Amino acid sequence: MRMQRTFTIAALAASSLALAACSSGGEQDPGAQPSDTGSPGPTATGDAAPDLGSEVTVVTHDSFAVPDDVLAAFEEESGLDVTFVAPGDAGALVNQLILTKDAPLGDVVYGIDNTFASRAIAEGVLADYESQAPAAADAADYALDGSGALTAIDYSDVCLNYDLAWFEEAGLDVPQSLGALSDPQYRGLVSVTNPATSSPGLALLLATVAEFGEDGWEDYWRALAENELRVTASWSDTYFTDFSAPNYGGDYPIVLSYASSPPSEVIDGEPTTAALLDTCFRQVEYAGVLEGARNPAAGQAVIDWMLSDEFQATIPDNMYVYPVSSSVDIPEAWAEFAPLAEDPHTLAPDVIDANRDAWIETWTSIVLG
Amino acid sequence: MRAARLHHPLSWWALAALPLAFLGLFFLWPLGTVLARGLTDAGVDLAGMIEILTSPRTADAVVTTLLLATAGTVGSVVIGVPAAYALYRLRWRGQATVRALAVVPFVLPTIVVASAFTALFGRSGGLGFLGLDQSMVGIVLALVFYNVAVVLRVVGGAWAALDPAPTEAARTLGADPRRAFLHVTLPALAPAIGSAAAVVFLFCATSFGVVLVLGGTRINTIETEIYLQVAQFLDLRAAAVLSILQLLFVGIALAVAAWARRRRDRSSTMRRVDGTRLATRGDAGAIAVILVVLALLVSAPLVALVERSLRTTDGHGVDHYVALFGQPGRAVLPVPVWAAAVNSLAAATVAAAVATGLGLIVASLLMRRTGRSAILDSVVMLPLGVSAVIVGLGMLLTLNRSVLGVDLRGSWWLVPMAQAVIALPLVVRTLVPSARAIPAPMRDAASTLGASPWQVWRLVDWPLLRRPFGLALGFAFAISLGEFGATTFVARPDQPTLPTAIYRLLGRPGIENVGMAFAAAVVLALMTASVMMVSERMRTTVGSDL
Numbered sequence: 044m045r046m047q048r049t050f051t052i053a054a055l056a057a058s059s060l061a062l063a064a065c066s067s068g069g070e071q072d073p074g075a076q077p078s079d080t081g082s083p084g085p086t087a088t089g090d091a092a093p094d095l096g097s098e099v100t101v102v103t104h105d106s107f108a109v110p111d112d113v114l115a116a117f118e119e120e121s122g123l124d125v126t127f128v129a130p131g132d133a134g135a136l137v138n139q140l141i142l143t144k145d146a147p148l149g150d151v152v153y154g155i156d157n158t159f160a161s162r163a164i165a166e167g168v169l170a171d172y173e174s175q176a177p178a179a180a181d182a183a184d185y186a187l188d189g190s191g192a193l194t195a196i197d198y199s200d201v202c203l204n205y206d207l208a209w210f211e212e213a214g215l216d217v218p219q220s221l222g223a224l225s226d227p228q229y230r231g232l233v234s235v236t237n238p239a240t241s242s243p244g245l246a247l248l249l250a251t252v253a254e255f256g257e258d259g260w261e262d263y264w265r266a267l268a269e270n271e272l273r274v275t276a277s278w279s280d281t282y283f284t285d286f287s288a289p290n291y292g293g294d295y296p297i298v299l300s301y302a303s304s305p306p307s308e309v310i311d312g313e314p315t316t317a318a319l320l321d322t323c324f325r326q327v328e329y330a331g332v333l334e335g336a337r338n339p340a341a342g343q344a345v346i347d348w349m350l351s352d353e354f355q356a357t358i359p360d361n362m363y364v365y366p367v368s369s370s371v372d373i374p375e376a377w378a379e380f381a382p383l384a385e386d387p388h389t390l391a392p393d394v395i396d397a398n399r400d401a402w403i404e405t406w407t408s409i410v411l412g
Numbered sequence: 413m414r415a416a417r418l419h420h421p422l423s424w425w426a427l428a429a430l431p432l433a434f435l436g437l438f439f440l441w442p443l444g445t446v447l448a449r450g451l452t453d454a455g456v457d458l459a460g461m462i463e464i465l466t467s468p469r470t471a472d473a474v475v476t477t478l479l480l481a482t483a484g485t486v487g488s489v490v491i492g493v494p495a496a497y498a499l500y501r502l503r504w505r506g507q508a509t510v511r512a513l514a515v516v517p518f519v520l521p522t523i524v525v526a527s528a529f530t531a532l533f534g535r536s537g538g539l540g541f542l543g544l545d546q547s548m549v550g551i552v553l554a555l556v557f558y559n560v561a562v563v564l565r566v567v568g569g570a571w572a573a574l575d576p577a578p579t580e581a582a583r584t585l586g587a588d589p590r591r592a593f594l595h596v597t598l599p600a601l602a603p604a605i606g607s608a609a610a611v612v613f614l615f616c617a618t619s620f621g622v623v624l625v626l627g628g629t630r631i632n633t634i635e636t637e638i639y640l641q642v643a644q645f646l647d648l649r650a651a652a653v654l655s656i657l658q659l660l661f662v663g664i665a666l667a668v669a670a671w672a673r674r675r676r677d678r679s680s681t682m683r684r685v686d687g688t689r690l691a692t693r694g695d696a697g698a699i700a701v702i703l704v705v706l707a708l709l710v711s712a713p714l715v716a717l718v719e720r721s722l723r724t725t726d727g728h729g730v731d732h733y734v735a736l737f738g739q740p741g742r743a744v745l746p747v748p749v750w751a752a753a754v755n756s757l758a759a760a761t762v763a764a765a766v767a768t769g770l771g772l773i774v775a776s777l778l779m780r781r782t783g784r785s786a787i788l789d790s791v792v793m794l795p796l797g798v799s800a801v802i803v804g805l806g807m808l809l810t811l812n813r814s815v816l817g818v819d820l821r822g823s824w825w826l827v828p829m830a831q832a833v834i835a836l837p838l839v840v841r842t843l844v845p846s847a848r849a850i851p852a853p854m855r856d857a858a859s860t861l862g863a864s865p866w867q868v869w870r871l872v873d874w875p876l877l878r879r880p881f882g883l884a885l886g887f888a889f890a891i892s893l894g895e896f897g898a899t900t901f902v903a904r905p906d907q908p909t910l911p912t913a914i915y916r917l918l919g920r921p922g923i924e925n926v927g928m929a930f931a932a933a934v935v936l937a938l939m940t941a942s943v944m945m946v947s948e949r950m951r952t953t954v955g956s957d958l
Contacts, residue, residue, distance in 0.1 A: 105919070129904075146812065279527070279926075284534070304921040307922035310725050363920065411630045
């Protein structure tokens with residue numbers, strides 16, 4: 044029994060504003076028959092499965108967010124009642140899907156990232172699906188080799204951020220690369236997170252493997268550890284407690300965060316932090332239909348919806364990541380204060396999956412041992 | 413003995429069926445499923461299990477766990493016993509407020525408290541000069557901060573009810589105060605101190621957030637190892653082996669606690685008196701010293717917490733408290749924080765009702781010591797010593813489906829049930845001493861005069877249990893309000909509780925989010941303190957384990 048109906052008609056009516064700004068299909072008669080709009084968005088395909096059932100469960104992590112009105116419009120058009128379940132944080136998501144394979148937690152998953160994608164596919168928790176939604180062509184740029192099970196929805200760059208004023212006052216050059224951080228002049232200035240307990244921490248570890256190669260990354264971390272590197276358990280410890288940025292007043296002017304973080308630190312129109320764009324690792328988030336789903340057709344409809352312009356346009360403001368679609372606008376503040384890395388570090392998902400656990404153990408013995 | 417009708421095995425088991433069914437469904441089944449999968453999924457591999465048990469990593473985690481738990485227990489006792497004297501044995505104006513404040517840390521969400529401690533211990537923090545950043549000592553201080561309340565309540569209750577006559581007699585016979593304390597008072601308090609110490613040891617040994625955050629992941633315990641094996645390495649076998657190892661420790665601690673309780677319950681058949689006395693001018697010094705120590709330990713992190721909740725871009729203000737009533741950025745929370753607080757209150761109400769209802773039944777069943785009551789007692793205490801990750805994961809594996817025709821997937825009811833599982837052991841420990849102190853002759857007389865078991869319960873038991881019941885209700889409510897570990901696995905994202913909302917607020921950049929997280933934590937602390945203050949008033953002189 045539910046305490047409340049979260050998504051009400053009132054919410055739909057109250058907020059047609061945002062929808063009207065970016066949608067041509069949003070003005071459809073809300074009373075339209077579900078069968079007319081088997082999937083949402085302006086290019087809804089008539090040949091989608093006509094009967095989607097009435098319920099769909101989306102498994103996600105607790106960073107997932109979508110405006111009520113956009114969700115209500117989807118529910119209205121598809122005739123689906125959407126439930127979200129979020130058993131824990133992003134890192135644990137794939138493991139939980141694997142453990143619950145026999146009795147899947149839902150119909151479709153959103154939020155598997157490229158650091159865990161191969162494990163999910165190898166364990167057979169996902170069913171193949173090729174979306175025909177408008178942004179599917181853009182999503183294909185991030186497709187995983189040899190598998191049709193995951194559809195890219197958004198991406199972001201995990202980067203070191205620094206405190207602009209601190210460096211100005213200290214008269215110190217801003218480090219321009221990962222390699223520079225082992226320089227003694229940056230001793231005791233850097234706070235990062237543990238790759239075993241935090242997904243940005245894992246991304247940074249992977250960035251160093253990409254930058255220094257499988258032969259060089261261990262020495263690099265050895266040098267960082269000797270340079271009084273600080274390691275915390277989670278992003279919030281590093282960012283909110285350690286960061287010296289004016290909003291937080293911690294002790295470390297360089298911290299691990301995202302390329303999209305600096306707009307949150309703009310004070311009176313002036314940025315106070317910036318990302319080091321040559322230290323970034325690109326994280327891609329995927330959605331996929333779960334193997335053994337009760338209602339796979341509805342799961343597919345959810346993926347189509349996530350690739351629709353309506354959904355994609357909400358991504359930056361709601362999840363602080365970039366939409367894969369090239370046809371939606373990015374917030375102005377992002378263009379100004381949160382540019383993406385031009386050449387982020389990447390690693391193939393299967394390489395990550397084959398080595399992740401061993402790399403983390405090696406990292407632990409080097410940095411914390 | 414006609415009152416023994418309840419103690420007929422059949423009717424005893426019939427009544428025990430309800431709490432056992434509850435624990436079976438919401439705790440034992442989930443726990444058993446995780447352990448069974450871990451140990452048998454890839455075939456039973458004894459050599460593999462032994463390898464995990466004997467690995468240096470495990471040995472390191474075991475040693476660290478024992479060190480931290482021992483130090484945390486000793487610290488809590490050393491500070492808690494004198495404080496119990498000042499706050500419970502003596503009577504003075506304002507002590508009720510101090511008592512309630514001292515209990516607040518016990519139910520605060522670790523993520524915020526750990527963050528407040530980290531800020532204090534940091535290079536430029538208020539206690540930065542101590543050099544405790546990411547150290548064992550720092551973790552121990554935080555553990556003492558959390559658990560001193562347990563010692564206060566257990567020992568304070570016993571001390572308040574201690575007959576002052578023997579001590580006075582010893583003094584009259586020429587013993588100096590130190591001798592009288594060591595040879596008369598301390599032995600009388602020993603069972604209560606032992607019982608408290610065992611429970612604190614248990615809490616310290618299974619502590620998770622404090623160790624992970626304050627240790628900066630450099631310090632590993634059995635609990636953090638279990639988390640890593642499940643969340644990162646998907647090694648259920650290692651997690652299961654470590655869980656069983658942990659259960660072993662928990663079993664030992666519980667056995668010690670039971671042994672201490674038995675001695676105390678035996679001593680509780682002695683005369684119960686109001687042993688408190690009005691504080692005199694001569695006590696002022698002692699009270700002041702204890703208040704200063706408590707203030708340093710308990711209020712330094714709380715002040716740091718309040719300061720951060722008031723910190724804004726240009727100074728300090730109540731902006732973040734105002735924001736609790738607005739809709740935060742959708743990215744952060746789908747509902748305003750006040751709605752999460754309302755949801756927490758609703759869940760905690762249900763959880764407290766379930767936990768105290770079941771607790772009352774369990775306490776009635778444990779009134780007499782038998783083999784079966786010992787079994788029930790152990791089963792009820794188990795949730796104290798099992799990793800929340802394992803319980804949460806177990807609930808995910810077993811309860812995310814239809815059970816007996818009821819579809820539990822994403823059900824709101826899973827949240828209060830998980831909280832009730834966590835609160836039940838503490839409720840039982842609060843009720844059992846009072847239940848066991850009910851004079852058997854009174855019950856027997858009522859029965860002999862023709863009262864039915866129900867009438868005996870209503871006319872004899874309940875009037876004596878009413879006050880500890882109120883205390884247990886308050887405790888269960890406060891614990892449910894603050895529960896995070898298991899709740900996070902079963903709470904729906906669109907219906908966060910206050911602790912899960914705080915966790916999510918801390919997941920997004922921006923001072924408005926971290927400020928709201930700390931403001932929400934202060935609100936949680938205030939809610940908890942109010943609940944504890946109300947339940948303080950219901951405290952009996954009989955005392956309780958907690």
